Amino acid sequence: MSEVNNGISRRSVLKGAAIGGAGLVAGGSLLAGCGKKKVTGDVHYTIRGNLSDAGAKINIAVNDAYTKKTGNKVISQAVNSDDFQNNFVQIMQGTPDDAFGWMAGWRTNARADSGLLADVSDQVKALGSSLSAAAIQGATNPADGKQYIIPTTYYPWGLHYRKSTMTELGLNPENIATWDDLIKLCEATKKKGLVGYALGDKGGWEAMGTFDILNMRLNGYQFHYDLLNGKEKWTDAKVVDVFTHMGQLIPYMNKNVLDISWDGMRDLLLQKKCGAMMMGSWFANDFKAKSQEDYDDLWIVPFPEINPEHGVDSIDAPLDGISVAANGKNVEGGKDLAQFWGSKEGIDAAVAAGDTSIYISSDFDTSGYDAFNKQKLAVLGAAKNIGFFLDRDTRGDFAGPVVGPAIQSFLKNPKDLTKILESTQAQWDALPAL
Amino acid sequence: MKTAAVNKIVRSRRSLSRNDRFTLSAFVGIPTLLQIIFLWFPTLITVVLSFTYWNGVNVSDIKWAGLANYKNIFLGSPVFYDALKNNVVWLLWFTFIATPLGILLAYQFDRKIKGHQIYETIFYMPVVLSLAIIGIIWNFMLQPGGFVQGVMGRDIGNAVSIWGNYSINSYVIMAVASWRHIGYIMLLYLAGLKAFDSSLREASAIDGATEWQTFRKIIFPTMRPVNVIILVITIIDSLRAFDLVYIIYGTSTAWPLLNILAFQNFAGQGISMKGAAYSVIALVLCVVPILIYLRNVFKEDLQ
Amino acid sequence: MSVTIVQNKEYKNKQKVKDNFISAIIGFFAFVWIFPILWTLWTSLRPYNDIISYGVFSWPRHLNLDNYFQAFRVMGLTKYFLNTLYVMVPSVILILFLGSLIAFVVSRYSFRFNLTLLLFFTAGNMLPTIATYIPVFWLYIKIGDLFGNRSLLYNNYFGIILIHVAFQVGFATFVLSSYMKTVPKEISESAILDGCSVFRHYWNVLLPLLRPPLAALGVLMSCWIYNDFFWALILMSEDSKRPVTSALRQLQGQYITDFNLLAAGASIVAAPTIILFLVLRKQFVSGLTLGATKG
Structure with a gap:
């Protein structure tokens, strides 16, 4: 959609608004003849998260901006994120909202293969060079080479901490370069009475972040990728090594790892009860919502090198974006909204509403990023290979039902490792062909 | 005489008018159809699907799997045995601790001890609450920063592990579940006791029997029909347990139960028919107690 | 003596x-x-900031109903309460109506399959519901597509009502048929001798007699349906149509969950069932006990 077109439609919307509310939609459709096909009609949108979350306000702000631009009303509803993910296949088969925030990787590709998601390749093309080749690659379904998600934001998984806490302790995590350094850091934090390595795994997925990074650091990205796709065995000594390292971190973890979920981890950091925390940076929005001071205190560094062969060349950086339901009432409208989310105007609206994400679009001027976002970019820049996170990199009937409980069992009882890995492999082998 | 009267009323189909026959068929047919379509048919679908591979979207993708899902569960999924264990723990706890406590309370309240009315109300109150609310209430009590942690002098940073501590979490879950179950059993038993002839008890007291002897030798045996029903309800509820644990742990399998596994695999993020197999296993386990229940309840009719 | x-x-x-x-x-x-x-x-009753600043056990600086007002505002509770009513009232009426029909036929007319019918309904009530969640969903979609309207049952109050009816009618049948046994058959006899049609026999003669168990069951069923939230989770895609128990989830997972607000929300949602119970305790008790212990 060209700039000129946008200008016209915006003006006509204003005119329509002056005449009366009813003119809003009509103003858009009258333009259908001039230039490109004009998308009209109400668009339904699902906010993945609770209405009270900081993220919900950002979602609404972007949708409002879309309405302002196109005159198409966006009807948003907030749905608890867990409920949405658990019922995703059912929701998509029923009467889904047209567009919704979603995640690239297996969760998009497999559902696209089943025909539940709409092809947004045209929208990706329209966004053109603003999306990097790597981002498009990441959003592409290998089965048919099409895109079913418009990538908008991404974030690194890394070691998060509060600068003030570390300063008080006389530590500087920016200097940790090796595994031993990390252990020393944890040890020192623990000595001061804080949690050395904050972890929660009640949800069954949080500790996958630690598993991913250890596997990538120890065995390299290729091995990690192959393992998640069944080309390597879970019983491999290399995987045992990963868990051995995780086991070395257990003494520095909070004693209630299986009691708390990701929000519990976040609270540990927010309330200055822990040193380092391995997590995806998306939770920073909550820090900002709490106070600017808390947000400014937040920092991230890459997980240190363990195996010099792989250095710090890999990272989990899940790609988030907007998908469009194939069964929605207004699929074209959904696609248009999704494209808006990926455009500069959409990003501007999100940033104005306080979003702390880093954006994929090169149309967005990164010089305006705050210090924390610049650091996130630096962390991402250090890596060559990008993983999406375990539960997006492997089959859904394997990640949640098999790997999740396996890691939980390990954290519960590290001595059972051999048994746990054997059964994990056995359960992979028993999966039906896709 | 009575029989004659009854015989007159209980007429064969033939003696009814066409209209009446139609009305009767509708009376029976509509609810029966509803039950068949929305309850028995879906259950049957689940049973059939448990022998297939499917990702839950396109019917054409369904592939026959034979016993593969069951083999996978029995031989390859240790979490199944954890779940089975938890279901058994639940069953034993309810049978030997929660239910007897409910009976004990009912017995005491039936004797109209001081304050029995208000006690009855209090013990029954949790039963009328939604599990969504019970989850929230107990979170207030147990979460880091909650009441129990506060009493122990712990804040969020050094909170005691409760849901994730495997030496105590089973007990905690059982306690929360009992919070609801005891009141329920208490009420059921109390109603049974109301029908019990209290002079029998007094007579036995006069004979010098202790309270315990009276209960064990006189009241308990007389209450046999109620006992069996309560026992069976306890068993079925233990095998069907799902909601409370779902509220606490979500679909993660930190404290698995058969139905949690069923839900996690059937719905959840993966959608595999292994979930259907899990629910069939839970269903099969329920069948025997259900049959016992039916036999007991309809004993007279069956004869 | x-x-x-x-x-x-x-x-x-x-x-x-x-x-x-x-x-x-x-x-x-x-x-x-x-x-x-x-x-x-x-x-x-306490503001969240009081807890944060002074601790859980601190002496209350402020006690007020602010959390309640906020819960109403944030959650839009009125809307969700109405949703609950839309589902609960028709469900309960239908359950009682259909249950009494079966109970009436089974206890007043002798068919070969009477007992089978009763067993069938009672057993249905005891099935683990998890096994039916997903197939019911597919069924709803397919039935909807058959009639050209996917929202015929799915994402529709009607669908939720129907599923509650299908699942609870067994219990109602069981309770009412047990009660029916205590109603003297002579009443029916005279009705039939007077030449009542089957419908009038049911409507004018027996239904009035069933008032006590119907009241008891009504209270109990209202409570159960009010408390349910799983069906709505699966069968309602629009959050704004979900019942009040589901709405509680909107309060959870805030950047730091405001537990005081959540407590207010929970109290509001719990209030109707607790009040109902306190006021109609007798009905509650007899509803349950009729079912479990057969009068």
Whole structure:
């Protein structure tokens, strides 16, 4: 959609608004003849998260901006994120909202293969060079080479901490370069009475972040990728090594790892009860919502090198974006909204509403990023290979039902490792062909 | 005489008018159809699907799997045995601790001890609450920063592990579940006791029997029909347990139960028919107690 | 006779001491029992900042209903309460109506399959519902597509009502048919002799007699349906149509969950069932016990 077109439609919307509310939609459709096909009609949108979350306000702000631009009303509803993910296949088969925030990787590709998601390749093309080749690659379904998600934001998984806490302790995590350094850091934090390595795994997925990074650091990205796709065995000594390292971190973890979920981890950091925390940076929005001071205190560094062969060349950086339901009432409208989310105007609206994400679009001027976002970019820049996170990199009937409980069992009882890995492999082998 | 009267009323189909026959068929047919379509048919679908591979979207993708899902569960999924264990723990706890406590309370309240009315109300109150609310209430009590942690002098940073501590979490879950179950059993038993002839008890007291002897030798045996029903309800509820644990742990399998596994695999993020197999296993386990229940309840009719 | 009375007196005196002791113990446990509820109420009256600044056990600086007002505002509770009513009222009426139909036929007309029917309905009530969640969803979609309107049952109050009816009608049938056995058959006899049609026999003669168990069941069913939230989770795609119990989820997972607000929300949502129970305790009890212990 060209700039000129946008200008016209915006003006006509204003005119329509002056005449009366009813003119809003009509103003858009009258333009259908001039230039490109004009998308009209109400668009339904699902906010993945609770209405009270900081993220919900950002979602609404972007949708409002879309309405302002196109005159198409966006009807948003907030749905608890867990409920949405658990019922995703059912929701998509029923009467889904047209567009919704979603995640690239297996969760998009497999559902696209089943025909539940709409092809947004045209929208990706329209966004053109603003999306990097790597981002498009990441959003592409290998089965048919099409895109079913418009990538908008991404974030690194890394070691998060509060600068003030570390300063008080006389530590500087920016200097940790090796595994031993990390252990020393944890040890020192623990000595001061804080949690050395904050972890929660009640949800069954949080500790996958630690598993991913250890596997990538120890065995390299290729091995990690192959393992998640069944080309390597879970019983491999290399995987045992990963868990051995995780086991070395257990003494520095909070004693209630299986009691708390990701929000519990976040609270540990927010309330200055822990040193380092391995997590995806998306939770920073909550820090900002709490106070600017808390947000400014937040920092991230890459997980240190363990195996010099792989250095710090890999990272989990899940790609988030907007998908469009194939069964929605207004699929074209959904696609248009999704494209808006990926455009500069959409990003501007999100940033104005306080979003702390880093954006994929090169149309967005990164010089305006705050210090924390610049650091996130630096962390991402250090890596060559990008993983999406375990539960997006492997089959859904394997990640949640098999790997999740396996890691939980390990954290519960590290001595059972051999048994746990054997059964994990056995359960992979028993999966039906896709 | 009575029989004659009854015989007159209980007429064969033939003696009814066409209209009446139609009305009767509708009376029976509509609810029966509803039950068949929305309850028995879906259950049957689940049973059939448990022998297939499917990702839950396109019917054409369904592939026959034979016993593969069951083999996978029995031989390859240790979490199944954890779940089975938890279901058994639940069953034993309810049978030997929660239910007897409910009976004990009912017995005491039936004797109209001081304050029995208000006690009855209090013990029954949790039963009328939604599990969504019970989850929230107990979170207030147990979460880091909650009441129990506060009493122990712990804040969020050094909170005691409760849901994730495997030496105590089973007990905690059982306690929360009992919070609801005891009141329920208490009420059921109390109603049974109301029908019990209290002079029998007094007579036995006069004979010098202790309270315990009276209960064990006189009241308990007389209450046999109620006992069996309560026992069976306890068993079925233990095998069907799902909601409370779902509220606490979500679909993660930190404290698995058969139905949690069923839900996690059937719905959840993966959608595999292994979930259907899990629910069939839970269903099969329920069948025997259900049959016992039916036999007991309809004993007279069956004869 | 007089001896018995004297012995009784002695026995009663001894028993009295013991009873007071037992009463005290049970009283203690009753306090433990109700404490979580009281604590939730207490929490709901305090602002979140008070807890953060002074701790959970601090002396309250502020006690007010702000959390309640906020809960109503944030959650849009009125809307969700209405949703609950839209589902609950028709469901309960239908369950009672259909249940009484079956109970009426089974206890007043002798067919070969009477007992089978009763067994069928009672067993249906005991099935684990998890096994049916997903197939019911597919069924709803397919039925909807068949009639060209996917929202015919799915994402529709009607669908939720139907599923509640299908699942609870078994219990109602069972309770009402047990009760029916206590109603003298002579009443039916005279009705039939008077030449009543089947419908009038049911509507004018038996239904009025069933008032007590219907009232009891109605209270109990209202409570159960009010408390349910799983069906809505699966069968309602629009959040704004979900019942009030689901709405509670909107309060959870805030950047730091405001537990005091959540406590207020929980209290509001719990209030109707608790009030219902306190006011109509007798109906509750007889509804349950009729079912479980057969009168």
